[in-house]
Amino acid sequence: MSQDRRKTIGEAYALVFASYNATSYLQARHGAPAELMKAIDGAGALVQATAG
Numbered sequence: 043m044s045q046d047r048r049k050t051i052g053e054a055y056a057l058v059f060a061s062y063n064a065t066s067y068l069q070a071r072h073g074a075p076a077e078l079m080k081a082i083d084g085a086g087a088l089v090q091a092t093a094g
Contacts, residue, residue: 060092060093061089062085065082066079
């Protein structure tokens with residue numbers, strides 16, 4: 043789906059699209075240090091809580 047189409051659907055129905063990557067995926071893919079992952083680990087819970 044194109045970005046323009048998504049914007050149109052979102053405006054018509056007052057929708058918000060949110061996504062995130064699990065910190066385990068980011069760490070494995072990019073080799074990020076565990077200390078960094080601890081700092082951003084709450085993002086998934088925040089997205090899920092607001093998506094409710």
